[in-house]
Amino acid sequence: MWLTIDDKQIEAHEGMTVLNAALGAGIYIPHLCGHPDLEAVGGCRLCSVEIEGMTEAVPSCMIKVEEGMKVTVHGSKAEKTRKTAMELILATHPADCTGCPKYGKCELQSMYQYLGVGPEKWKKKTRTVPTDDSNPLIRHLFTRCVRCGRCVRACRELRGVKVLDFQKTEDGVRIGTDGNISLKEAGCKFCGACIEVCPTGSIMDALGQISEDVSYAEGVVPCRTACPAHTDIPRYLRYIKEGDYEKATAVIREKLPFPETLGCICSHVCETACKHNELGKPLSICKLKRAAAASQSDEWKKNRKTAAPTGKKAAVIGAGPAGLTAAYYLAKKGHEVTVFESNEKAGGQCRYGIPAYRLPDEVLDREISDILEVGVDLKVNTTADTPENLLKQGYDTVLIATGTHKGVLLPLEGNNLSGVQLNTDFLKHARRGQISDPGKKVMVLGGGNVAFDCARTALRLGAEEVHIACLESRDNMTASIEEIEEGREEGIILHSGYSFLRITGDMKVQGVELQKVDKFYFDENRKAIIELIEGSQEIIPVDHVIFAVGQAPLGTEKLGVELYHGSYVKVDSSFSTSLPGVYGAGDVVTGTKSVIEAIAAGRQSAIEMDRYLGGDGDISEELLEKETADPFLGRTEDFGSLERLYPSLLDPQERKKSFAPVEQTFTCGEAKCEAGRCLQCDLRLNLTNPRLWNEY
Amino acid sequence: MKQLQTDVIVVAAGLSGLAAGIAAAENGAEVMIFEKSNTTGGAANMGMGPLGVGSPIQKEHMISLTAGEAFRKHMYYTHYRVDARMVRDYYFKSGETIEWLMDMGVEFTGVQRAFSAPEATRAYSDGEFTWHVVKPEGGGAPGPRCATAMTKKMTERAKELGVKFYMETPVVRVIKEDGRAVGVIAKNRDGEEIEARAKAVILATGGFGDNPEMIKEQTGYEFGKTIFNFAIPGMKGDGIKMAWEAGAGHAPCTMELMYQLPDNMNHFILDGAFRQPCLWVNRNGDRFMPEDQIANTTFTGNAITAQPGCVAYSIFDSKLLKKYKKKGPDIISHVHPHDLFDHFDDQWEKDLADGYEPICQGDTIEELAEKAGIDPVGLEKQVEEYNEMCEAGFDEIFEKDRAYMQPIEKGPFYCCRQNVGAYGSVGGVRINHKTQVLNEEAKVIPGLYCVGTDACNIFGDSYPFILSGNTMGFCLNSGRIAGEHAAEEAVEY
Numbered sequence A: 001m002w003l004t005i006d007d008k009q010i011e012a013h014e015g016m017t018v019l020n021a022a023l024g025a026g027i028y029i030p031h032l033c034g035h036p037d038l039e040a041v042g043g044c045r046l047c048s049v050e051i052e053g054m055t056e057a058v059p060s061c062m063i064k065v066e067e068g069m070k071v072t073v074h075g076s077k078a079e080k081t082r083k084t085a086m087e088l089i090l091a092t093h094p095a096d097c098t099g100c101p102k103y104g105k106c107e108l109q110s111m112y113q114y115l116g117v118g119p120e121k122w123k124k125k126t127r128t129v130p131t132d133d134s135n136p137l138i139r140h141l142f143t144r145c146v147r148c149g150r151c152v153r154a155c156r157e158l159r160g161v162k163v164l165d166f167q168k169t170e171d172g173v174r175i176g177t178d179g180n181i182s183l184k185e186a187g188c189k190f191c192g193a194c195i196e197v198c199p200t201g202s203i204m205d206a207l208g209q210i211s212e213d214v215s216y217a218e219g220v221v222p223c224r225t226a227c228p229a230h231t232d233i234p235r236y237l238r239y240i241k242e243g244d245y246e247k248a249t250a251v252i253r254e255k256l257p258f259p260e261t262l263g264c265i266c267s268h269v270c271e272t273a274c275k276h277n278e279l280g281k282p283l284s285i286c287k288l289k290r291a292a293a294a295s296q297s298d299e300w301k302k303n304r305k306t307a308a309p310t311g312k313k314a315a316v317i318g319a320g321p322a323g324l325t326a327a328y329y330l331a332k333k334g335h336e337v338t339v340f341e342s343n344e345k346a347g348g349q350c351r352y353g354i355p356a357y358r359l360p361d362e363v364l365d366r367e368i369s370d371i372l373e374v375g376v377d378l379k380v381n382t383t384a385d386t387p388e389n390l391l392k393q394g395y396d397t398v399l400i401a402t403g404t405h406k407g408v409l410l411p412l413e414g415n416n417l418s419g420v421q422l423n424t425d426f427l428k429h430a431r432r433g434q435i436s437d438p439g440k441k442v443m444v445l446g447g448g449n450v451a452f453d454c455a456r457t458a459l460r461l462g463a464e465e466v467h468i469a470c471l472e473s474r475d476n477m478t479a480s481i482e483e484i485e486e487g488r489e490e491g492i493i494l495h496s497g498y499s500f501l502r503i504t505g506d507m508k509v510q511g512v513e514l515q516k517v518d519k520f521y522f523d524e525n526r527k528a529i530i531e532l533i534e535g536s537q538e539i540i541p542v543d544h545v546i547f548a549v550g551q552a553p554l555g556t557e558k559l560g561v562e563l564y565h566g567s568y569v570k571v572d573s574s575f576s577t578s579l580p581g582v583y584g585a586g587d588v589v590t591g592t593k594s595v596i597e598a599i600a601a602g603r604q605s606a607i608e609m610d611r612y613l614g615g616d617g618d619i620s621e622e623l624l625e626k627e628t629a630d631p632f633l634g635r636t637e638d639f640g641s642l643e644r645l646y647p648s649l650l651d652p653q654e655r656k657k658s659f660a661p662v663e664q665t666f667t668c669g670e671a672k673c674e675a676g677r678c679l680q681c682d683l684r685l686n687l688t689n690p691r692l693w694n695e696y
Numbered sequence B: 001m002k003q004l005q006t007d008v009i010v011v012a013a014g015l016s017g018l019a020a021g022i023a024a025a026e027n028g029a030e031v032m033i034f035e036k037s038n039t040t041g042g043a044a045n046m047g048m049g050p051l052g053v054g055s056p057i058q059k060e061h062m063i064s065l066t067a068g069e070a071f072r073k074h075m076y077y078t079h080y081r082v083d084a085r086m087v088r089d090y091y092f093k094s095g096e097t098i099e100w101l102m103d104m105g106v107e108f109t110g111v112q113r114a115f116s117a118p119e120a121t122r123a124y125s126d127g128e129f130t131w132h133v134v135k136p137e138g139g140g141a142p143g144p145r146c147a148t149a150m151t152k153k154m155t156e157r158a159k160e161l162g163v164k165f166y167m168e169t170p171v172v173r174v175i176k177e178d179g180r181a182v183g184v185i186a187k188n189r190d191g192e193e194i195e196a197r198a199k200a201v202i203l204a205t206g207g208f209g210d211n212p213e214m215i216k217e218q219t220g221y222e223f224g225k226t227i228f229n230f231a232i233p234g235m236k237g238d239g240i241k242m243a244w245e246a247g248a249g250h251a252p253c254t255m256e257l258m259y260q261l262p263d264n265m266n267h268f269i270l271d272g273a274f275r276q277p278c279l280w281v282n283r284n285g286d287r288f289m290p291e292d293q294i295a296n297t298t299f300t301g302n303a304i305t306a307q308p309g310c311v312a313y314s315i316f317d318s319k320l321l322k323k324y325k326k327k328g329p330d331i332i333s334h335v336h337p338h339d340l341f342d343h344f345d346d347q348w349e350k351d352l353a354d355g356y357e358p359i360c361q362g363d364t365i366e367e368l369a370e371k372a373g374i375d376p377v378g379l380e381k382q383v384e385e386y387n388e389m390c391e392a393g394f395d396e397i398f399e400k401d402r403a404y405m406q407p408i409e410k411g412p413f414y415c416c417r418q419n420v421g422a423y424g425s426v427g428g429v430r431i432n433h434k435t436q437v438l439n440e441e442a443k444v445i446p447g448l449y450c451v452g453t454d455a456c457n458i459f460g461d462s463y464p465f466i467l468s469g470n471t472m473g474f475c476l477n478s479g480r481i482a483g484e485h486a487a488e489e490a491v492e493y
Helices: A018-024 A076-091 A107-115 A150-158 A193-197 A216-220 A222-226 A233-241 A245-253 A259-265 A269-273 A285-293 A299-303 A321-332 A361-372 A387-392 A423-432 A449-460 A481-490 A595-612 A668-675 A681-686 B015-026 B042-046 B056-060 B067-077 B084-104 B148-160 B212-219 B238-245 B264-273 B297-305 B318-327 B344-353 B365-372 B376-392 B470-492
Strands: A002-005 A008-011 A048-051 A070-072 A138-140 A164-169 A172-177 A203-205 A313-317 A336-340 A376-379 A397-400 A420-422 A441-445 A465-470 A493-496 A498-504 A511-522 A528-532 A538-541 A544-547 A582-584 B002-005 B008-011 B031-034 B108-112 B131-134 B164-166 B171-177 B180-187 B193-197 B200-203 B254-260 B279-281 B311-316 B359-362 B413-426 B436-438 B444-450
Touching (some): A018 A048, A048 A076, A076 A107, A107 B148, A216 A222, A216 A681, A222 A233, A222 A269, A233 A285, A233 A668, A233 A681, A245 A259, A259 A361, A269 A285, A285 A668, A313 A387, A321 A397, A361 A376, A387 A397, A397 A595, A423 A449, A423 A544, A441 A449, A449 A465, A449 A544, A481 A493, B008 B015, B008 B180, B008 B470, B015 B042, B015 B148, B015 B200, B015 B470, B042 B148, B056 B084, B067 B084, B084 B148, B171 B193, B180 B200, B200 B470, B212 B254, B238 B444, B264 B413, B297 B413, B318 B344, B344 B359, B365 B376
Parallel strands (some): A313 A397, A397 A582, A420 A544, A441 A465
Antiparallel strands (some): A002 A008, A511 A538, B279 B311, B359 B413
């Protein structure tokens, strides 16, 4: 069908509105109540045009196109209607644009710029409505509302959540919930569609919700942004909710090769960032990932791509999460990759640091074999040559990813007695089955997760009484709350807020003397200051002591690259060491961090190394077709109050006898239910951004 | 990463960025503008119009001020502490820039000096008619925001010239290679990085009025405590930081001072009602300037800064209020409504009930002082002295205009705290008269330009109100200068 708009012939489909036909043909007509994803209602009059045969200007969003129709956008009648409409809007809109957070991103601002109207023509009457900050995540500043109704239509029709509506009040019509109840009580799903479609600063994200340091999309979906590997969390949670574990796994695998490992032990910073924290507890993202990955689907492999051989060779020193991740992506880019591992098995700290009751061998073995499958050559029990020599031997690039395998021994009286051990050695020997007698009474010194790993391992190896002592108070311990709680259930005796004075004994450990800490803080020079309570000394009788107070790189002084802080490998922003062609990633560079950070570093270093080898550095992959998420959410009563689910744990008395996994995987029902709590923060990014006049 | 290539990159599409983009494109360069908002015009959307000297409008009105005279005045005002060559080039271009805008279709209501008032109290009585106020497209009286009509015309002109706009795509940093600026890294709405390369990069991001940390760091003021400036959202100092990171020299930053009430746009009636030559005192209750000067927002802002706690108090009594209501205010500014006192009672009652913190009312001077936080003894003494001088008909202290010697004697008394305000920041990046960025050794960083507020180092310590319209004027003209030079460099390169 053809019609004419301002002397321009344009094609349109039957049933289209004049407004959409014009916009589609690149002709701008201002509009406020209209939005590309919503049905227009003809309320704002800004889209008025003249149509041949009609005496008055008419809103173009309400008129369907007809064959041969003649439309004039810039006629005098239409212009007058539009300007008057804008002047009336501005007459009740506050003039304090400078204080409005929407400044510069406001559709109303853009539109009055386009219409060039002055605000001074009408007697101004600002309708003051108190700002409502009482709801989580969403802020209502209805003084700025122009009553276009986009939010109401987005909430009711597009999302089907039906929370917002026009409400009649003494001061005129405003937007709100029926009965003026809170959004949570009204069944709001906090999807943010109302915020997204609002053309002014009336409905905004609550203060501090959107980080200004990242892009808009990153700010809107904080879990994905917080994840060091940027896994598309809302997307895979949607698949889990539908029970589609295959697709969920594929989504995770687009960003990392260790989904189940992470599902077991990830430090899940995503959960800290989850917007659900504002409503109650965050989504159980980590455990949902485990549920999906434990299904062991191989579907994702169908779309896995490996580039043609490039003829380049890369050596990776260390088969931990950083090294293996880098190796995986380098191999997929067509490079010949050899991984050198001095231990008898690959996995690094995932195997020799994290006990099997948290991360079973089978899980690691399975995920490592998927990595080797793309053509990575793993040489275990092999100490790599120096990077320089590797380059001489024909490798084009080398990655140092040897982690931190050297436990730290505190300068404490008695630290040389028999029965004193280091965290790293103890856990490694335990994993290898080399510890027959862990001692009867064991004291672990340290307050992190590794301290608990040591303590709970000692318990499982047969120790009768296990203590943990640390400087930090319980609330300031770096160990996760789950670790502390599970340790307590298993009978670990925790002495938090104690300083270690000395290890007592002659030749063998007989005890540890502790003293209660009064204050522990860092002064302005970031020096640790410990103030003790006088007379609170006590000796805990033990026969073994394990130091779990940190760990450092082992043997890096022989690598021939520049180090910092003693033994850490120094790299620049592109992961490059002081030796050209030699890269560094993971704990050996950053100090002991999480597995997910090591994996993210593995990815980043692979990108840099691929570029160094002449590739494009593009390791992104699509393991499943991009779907469009259903914009319709529908109502769920009490959505905002749904409780977080927790996976069940083995009975403490049972579990402490063996290395069987403590935590069970979510059942399919549990997982679907928990994933259903996701706010789907990413959904609002699918809404079309209205094009403003300056984009035509 | 997406790769782009062009001749000239402009960072931000505010007034100076648009001017730079248009000028570069008119001179044959291919131009890309990256803007973090979705609207063009930046802070200029709140403004009213630019300075021009020797424009067709001035000639029509027989305003004979020449660019050379304006230059001399400016240098005299700033005591030659600023770059004379930059100032000279700016004024000599400014008249033609008005013509340039008119050719784009921008209309001006006329030309003004800052504010008009009776001769003796006139805010800028020695000011020149240099302020070209933009005419709203659909008619109506010009007021705050009327410069949007200019932004629109400029945006249209830029598009017509083929300038490519990348909206909601903030630039993260300048790429430098071998000491030369060769492009920028930008990040779009979805977080995708873009590497754009060009022969010249022009930074034009509008200062740091919306960055309290930077205000503290660079000027010592504390936002919301010692200064209540316009914090136009988005003015984070991006360009200044980027320039410094790329090796630019530091030019001293200042705040473009004036004074106002906190959150003044929401209390605009009171903002105007108390901007009267009544009794003005500091926290000790002492007068600190002849009140007939308070319409000069620059001087008064400076004076308030010099008072304890950076605050002042404007006080009138019921008799004076009655007079204002009946005869109108003593001073009518250009920005406040003329019928201020018709709305005074409504706004006063409402704000008093809401607990709007800068205002108070008292039946006695002592009560007023206590509520306002002024030293009661000091204020009582001052009021007594002031009233005696009113009776005698002469201000022995400051020789304030006799017409305004109106006593403060009949309760209830009204008081409004006045805070230091600012339009935003000025200065930061060291440039030469071609707007090329200089390093700390005053050597040019090839390929890098900085314009507008980020590089407005010509004001010295105060806004040169004697030649009004200077903020926008400098943005437009420095932008044009940069665009022309960048295009020349890009074509030669």
